[in-house]
Amino acid sequence: xxxxxxxxxxxxxxxxxxxxxxxxxxxxxxxxxxxxxxxxxxxxxxxxxxxxxxxxxxxxxxxxxxxxxxxxxxxxxxxxxxxxxxxxxxxxxxxxxxxxxxxxxxxxxxxxxxxxxxxxxxxxxxxxxxxxxxxxxxxxxxxxxxxxxxxxxxxxxx
Amino acid sequence: xxxxxxxxxxxxxxxxxxxxxxxxxxxxxxxxxxxxxxxxxxxxxxxxxxxxxxxxxxxxxxxxxxxxxxxxxxxxxxxxxxxxxxxxxxxxxxxxxxxxxxxxxxxxxxxxxxxxxxxxxxxxxxxxxxxxxxxxxxxxxxxxxxxxxxxxxxxxxx
Numbered sequence: 622x623x624x625x626x627x628x629x630x631x632x633x634x635x636x637x638x639x640x641x642x643x644x645x646x647x648x649x650x651x652x653x654x655x656x657x658x659x660x661x662x663x664x665x666x667x668x669x670x671x672x673x674x675x676x677x678x679x680x681x682x683x684x685x686x687x688x689x690x691x692x693x694x695x696x697x698x699x700x701x702x703x704x705x706x707x708x709x710x711x712x713x714x715x716x717x718x719x720x721x722x723x724x725x726x727x728x729x730x731x732x733x734x735x736x737x738x739x740x741x742x743x744x745x746x747x748x749x750x751x752x753x754x755x756x757x758x759x760x761x762x763x764x765x766x767x768x769x770x771x772x773x774x775x776x777x778x779x
Numbered sequence: 780x781x782x783x784x785x786x787x788x789x790x791x792x793x794x795x796x797x798x799x800x801x802x803x804x805x806x807x808x809x810x811x812x813x814x815x816x817x818x819x820x821x822x823x824x825x826x827x828x829x830x831x832x833x834x835x836x837x838x839x840x841x842x843x844x845x846x847x848x849x850x851x852x853x854x855x856x857x858x859x860x861x862x863x864x865x866x867x868x869x870x871x872x873x874x875x876x877x878x879x880x881x882x883x884x885x886x887x888x889x890x891x892x893x894x895x896x897x898x899x900x901x902x903x904x905x906x907x908x909x910x911x912x913x914x915x916x917x918x919x920x921x922x923x924x925x926x927x928x929x930x931x932x933x934x935x936x937x
Binding site for chain 1: 828829831838856857862868874900905907908909911912915916917919920
């Protein structure tokens with residue numbers, strides 16, 4: 622299982638503190654996804670999609686804990702019941718808006734990703750497969766805290 | 780960027796041919812996700828979620844091509860505008876239904892994943908973050924073929 626970055630994500634977010642915790646809270650935040658030239662041909666037809674999934678390696682997340690207090694709660698939860706960035710395999714998935722494409726560069730919006738993050742994959746967002754608007758969402762249905770931006774809890778050593 | 784499997788996915792699908800191409804076409808197909816014991820504590824609170832994202836390593840996909848004819852079309856598309864399993868980093872994401880949990884074992888339904896597939900991560904499905912029912916979906920909005928099960932095009936050598 623060997624990963625290789627296929628590109629890089631450029632965003633205005635330089636550190637985790639203050640970065641939106643989800644694309645929903647990053648509305649309008651624009652950036653650019655630059656695919657390595659050799660993969661550019663694989664972007665054909667992507668302009669037809671309003672949103673795309675970015676899969677990325679959260680290279681600045683600190684070692685994970687199996688119980689943690691997520692950003693939008695006040696009590697400990699199991700790691701796999703949260704979207705916290707510190708995980709055994711720190712792979713992030715973000716559904717961002719696709720604004721345009723120039724060759725191997727994608728202009729995107731609603732970016733909740735740190736600048737310089739290695740890109741692992743791009744997949745088209747398909748509502749038919751990915752949208753389940755009424756799916757019950759446990760503690761996230763009624764979060765204790767309306768926190769929309771990160772702090773340093775998942776990046777600081779400690 | 781070192782991946783380690785955190786568990787394994789058990790399903791009735793033994794080979795790609797005939798396996799549903801998305802959870803949508805796998806309704807009722809049940810299986811089990813077995814997390815390594817050491818991660819079991821991270822599953823706390825997951826029962827509250829009706830659906831979960833499984834991230835997994837598509838270990839039987841063949842080398843990728845940047846242009847391919849996807850299952851639901853008749854013409855070539857760019858790889859990153861498809862959900863084909865053969866990719867530079869063959870990481871799959873599937874939103875499956877969570878039926879129950881016993882310790883480190885999750886009973887799930889709507890499985891479109893091959894038996895024995897290495898598990899990389901589990902994330903809760905949150906409609907607020909993940910559901911965009913009206914998002915424009917390019918060629919997938921009006922696919923040329925209503926193909927719901929895979930054939931061997933992404934597994935056979937050649």
